[in-house]
Structure formats: C-alpha cells, structure tokens
Amino acid sequence: MYSRRLITEERRNRRKAFFFVVLTLFTIFLIFFYGLPLVAKFASFIYDLRQTSEPVETSDTTPPPPPRLTPLPSATNKERLDIQGTTEPGASVTIYFNSKSEDVLANSEGSFSLNIPLNNGVNIISASSKDSSGNESQKTDTLEITYDKEPPEIEIIKPADGAEFFGNLQRQIIIEGKVEEGTQVQINSRMVVVEQDKTFSFASSLSEGTNTFTIKAEDSAGNVTEKTLSVSFTP
Known part of the structure; x- marks a missing residue:
C-alpha cells in the first residue's frame, strides 16, 4: 500500500518536473525569437529619443562682417570724436585710432558708440568686430580725419581798408582776396566762389558814404575767421 502511494507520488512529481522544463524551454524560445527584438527596438527608440532631445553642439567658425561705421567728417576742430x-548684436567692436585701440560692446540692436581723443593733424581710424565665438572680422577701410583748431587766414588783396571812391565810374568795385585750400568764403552772408588757385572775387555797387563788408572764411574743420573791410563812396 505504502509503496503504491510512493510510486504514484513519484510519477506526479516527474510530470510536474517535465511540465516545468517544457514551459521553461518554451518561455526561452518566445523571449529569444520575439522578446529580444522588441526589447532591442524599444532600447533603440529610447536612445534616438534621447539623442534628439539633447542639444547638438556646433562649432561657429564664421567671422562676422566688418562693422558699418557712420560717415565721419574729413576734418574737425573738436578734440574728441x-x-x-x-x-552683429552683442559683438565686441575694436576701434583702432592712430597707435591705440579701444573695445566697445554692441547693444541688442547691434549699435555701438565710442568717444575717442584725436591728435593734432591726421588721425588714422578703422574698426573690426568679434562675435561671441571669438571669430574676428576683417578691418574696415582706413579713414583719415584731420584735427585742426587753427582758424584759416584771409588775405584781402584789394581794395585797401579805408579806401575812398569818387564818381559814378568808381561806384562799382571788386573785392579780391585769397584763402587757404578747402576754405569757403562769404561776403555779407553771400557765398563767394573760391577758384582752384584759392583766390576769390566779389563785385558790389557802393552806396554813398561808408560801405562795410564782412568777409567770413570757414575751413573744412569748422574754424572761422572774419575780417571787416570799410570803404567810402562820394558820388
């Protein structure tokens, strides 16, 4: 009786063991042929998702264009300019003047301004830009600006100051003079043509009595010289 029960129990255990082995092999089969590719695809999907979400670092090696300078005068009588x-917005701009240089940062709109001192005579000025990646542009064209604070000279050739004129034949006079190159001339607020040899002439009819002429010369730097010429006329 006891041995029969033992034999039955052993058979039951063998069937359970066999079923477990078959189930294990079947599970391994499913994982190998179906589970691993799915796992691999899922892992690949997660990797691609991380790659697209992470920022891609790029190296900027393109230099910015040279800065665009506002037109400057060819000459000035001011000590600073x-x-x-x-x-480019946020770029660093280097201003080169004579043997010096100074940096200024452009604002969010790309505008910049720098006040620099000038030397007497000709000043050499140029500029370049550098972006946030350290790329530097070419320099702008070189500009020459003359700092001149000396007023221009006026030479009145004729008539002499205090000259007297008589009769209708002398009513019409011509004022002649000479100035420096690049100088504009006005006589009694009227523009006068300056010839290539730097001479000028101005015709005027005299009134009876004292006639006064204000001769104004202004050079390209804005310096002004005035002279007064007085003559008298008797009909």
Whole structure:
C-alpha cells in the first residue's frame, strides 16, 4: 500500500518536473525569437529619443562682417570724436585710432558708440568686430580725419581798408582776396566762389558814404575767421 502511494507520488512529481522544463524551454524560445527584438527596438527608440532631445553642439567658425561705421567728417576742430556704427548684436567692436585701440560692446540692436581723443593733424581710424565665438572680422577701410583748431587766414588783396571812391565810374568795385585750400568764403552772408588757385572775387555797387563788408572764411574743420573791410563812396 505504502509503496503504491510512493510510486504514484513519484510519477506526479516527474510530470510536474517535465511540465516545468517544457514551459521553461518554451518561455526561452518566445523571449529569444520575439522578446529580444522588441526589447532591442524599444532600447533603440529610447536612445534616438534621447539623442534628439539633447542639444547638438556646433562649432561657429564664421567671422562676422566688418562693422558699418557712420560717415565721419574729413576734418574737425573738436578734440574728441564719436565713432558710431552697427554690427552683429552683442559683438565686441575694436576701434583702432592712430597707435591705440579701444573695445566697445554692441547693444541688442547691434549699435555701438565710442568717444575717442584725436591728435593734432591726421588721425588714422578703422574698426573690426568679434562675435561671441571669438571669430574676428576683417578691418574696415582706413579713414583719415584731420584735427585742426587753427582758424584759416584771409588775405584781402584789394581794395585797401579805408579806401575812398569818387564818381559814378568808381561806384562799382571788386573785392579780391585769397584763402587757404578747402576754405569757403562769404561776403555779407553771400557765398563767394573760391577758384582752384584759392583766390576769390566779389563785385558790389557802393552806396554813398561808408560801405562795410564782412568777409567770413570757414575751413573744412569748422574754424572761422572774419575780417571787416570799410570803404567810402562820394558820388
């Protein structure tokens, strides 16, 4: 009786063991042929998702264009000069003047301004830009600006100051003079043509009595010289 039960129990255990082995092999089969590819695809999907979400670092090696400077005068009588212009927003602009240089940062709109001192005579000015990646542009064209604070000279050739004229034949006079190159001339607020040899002439009819003429010369730097010429006329 006891041995029969033992044999039955052993058979039951063998069937359970066999079923477990078959189930295990079947599970391994499913994982190998179906589970691993799915796992691999899922892992690949997660990797691609991370790659697209992470920022891609790129190296900027393109230099910015040279800054655009606001037109400057060819000459000035002011000791300091404002250098203004535009470039890439946030770029650093280097202003070169004579043997010096100074940096200024462009604002969010790309505008910049720097006030620099000038030397007597000709000043050499240029500029370049540098972006946030350290790329530097070419320099702008070189500009020459003359700092001149000396007023221009006026030479009145004729008539002499205090000259007297008589009769209708002398009513019409011509004022002649000479100035420096690049100088504009006005006589009694009227523009006068300056010839290539730097001479000028101005015709006027005299009134009876004293006639006064204000001769104004202004050079390209804005310096002004005035002289007064007085003559008398008797009909």
